[in-house]
Amino acid sequence: MTAKILVVDDEPDLEDLIRQKFRRQIKEGGIAFGFARDGVEALSVLERQPDFDMVVSDINMPRMDGLSLLAKLQTGEASYSTVIVSAYGDMANIRTAMNRGAFDFLTKPIDFADFETTMLKTIAHVAALRQARARQAAAERAHASLSRYFSPNLALSLAADDYALKPGGERREIATLFTDIAGFTPLVESLDPERLAELLGGYFEAMTEIVFEHEGTVAKIIGDAIHVLFGAPADQPDASTRAVHCALALDRRAESYRTEWRAKGVALGATRIGVHAGPAIVGNFGGGRLFDYTAYGxxxxAAARLEAVNKDLGTRICVSAAAAGRTAGFSWRPVGDLMLRGRSQSMRAFEPLDEAEGASPHTLAYCRAFAKLEAGDATALSAFAALVGERPDDPLAQYHLKRMLNGTARTRIETA
Known part of the structure; x- marks a missing residue:
């Protein structure tokens, strides 16, 4: 990287002497010099070219002297590291310059060995400052990014409770949801890093805003997946209702986001969501210097597996009966009795619907067909065939019809 130095001096031969002395460094691109005859010209040069690393300025110059220039350089938007040049006996002005923020000083006549040493020291100082500022900026960006995913209600709780960060947890009733983007791994391999960062940045910003609107806590973001808690850290008697409302809102926003990216030529997969409610151990877990507010159990x-089973069912949201039974004001259609991996008993699951879809003739016909399937009625097959004929884009009706055509006429569903 080329170090840029502005030399401000009205001595006519100084420019030629400097170019001659540092001709090798200039030729190799290590140093570039700019020149001005007084403070007024120096400010004009810096206005046009603000990327100088340092300023070397004489004190005694016409129109604007070096001390006045130094004062302006220290108060401007860009603060330049400045080396002041003055006569050997002019220590009063040198002290004034140092008090006003000059980094160093040189005496006349200039000793070019001293000039080079001072120049290199100042450039190193400027580089160190820039690195420190870059680290600070990176830390601020990281903090801003994390703040988008850190639930405001969790932040308030931790701030108000002296024991909130104490390691350990408590058992409490919660509702929880998991989200995941279908086909995300092959999508990652097809996108360049900048495009992927843009896609994920917009996605997470939209999703977490919706979670926070429903007063949920983002427990984790792993890859493209989001884990959300309701009922922790603060009590929420309507945790399940919030979770389902949130799931529907996430689904609507995720679908509109997919449409936006399809218009850009990117085939973003659907967001699949699983919702469950029940007891969990919630708290601040970890050890040493690493702690994580999360939930276990x-x-x-089960919520994570409900999210995953959407892939086979063709649905985008799958809600357990335990969560659905703690809500009010929703329309549902039954999915089936899922045998989730690791569980000995089946779990009835439902697909939540918006108000219009819940009252539609198609939904009512689906519920009648499912009741026939549950009762072992042989006409269930023709009922589901009629549903698929009426609406071929209904993946759940297609799923049940395919199972019955393969000889499985029951509501119990074995999952992977």
Missing amino acids: DTIN
């Missing part, structure tokens, strides 16, 4: 595992 069968409730968490």
Whole structure:
């Protein structure tokens, strides 16, 4: 990287002497010099070319002297590291310059060995400052990024409770949801890093804003997946209702986001969501210097598996009966009795619907067909065939029809 130095001096031969002395460094691109005859010209040069690393300025110059220039350089938006040049006996002005923020000083006549040493020291100082500023900027960006995913209600709780960060947890009733993007791994391999960062940045910003609107806590973001808690850290008697409302809002936003990216030529997969409710161990877990506010237990595992089973069912949201039974004001259609991996008993699951879809003739016909399937009625097959004929884009009706055509006429569903 080329170090840029502005030399401000009205001595006519100085420019030629400097160019001659540092001709090798200039030729190799290590140093570039700019020149001005007084403070007024120096400010004009810096306005046009603000990327100088340092300023070397004489004190005694016409129109604007070096001390006045130094004062302006220290108060401007860009603060330049400045080396002041003055006569050997002019220590009063040198002291004034140092008090006003000059980094160093040189005496006349200039000793070019001293000039080079001072120049290199100042450039190193400027580089160190820039690195420190870059680290600070990176830390601020990281903090801003994390703040987008750190639930405001969790932040308030931790700030108000002296014991909130104490390691350990407590058992409490919660509702929880998991999200995941279908086909995300092959999508990552097809996108360049900048495009992927843009896609994920917009996605997470939109999703977490919706979570926070429903007063949920983002427990984790892993890859493209989000884990959300309701009922922790603060009590929420309506945790399940919040979770389902949130799931529907996430689904709507994720679908509109997919449409936006399809218009850009990127085939973003659907967001699949699983919702469950029950007891969990919630708290601040970890050790040493690493702690993580999260939740553990069968409730968490089941929610994650409900999210995953959407892939086979063709649905985008799958809600357990335990969560659905703690809500009010929703329309549902039954999915089936899922045998989730690691569980000995089946779990009835439902697909939540918006108000219009819940009252539609198609939904009512689906519920009648499912009731026939549950009762072992042989006409269930023709009922589901009629549903698929009426609406071929209904993946759940297609799923049940395919199972019956393969000889499985029951509501119990074995999952992977």
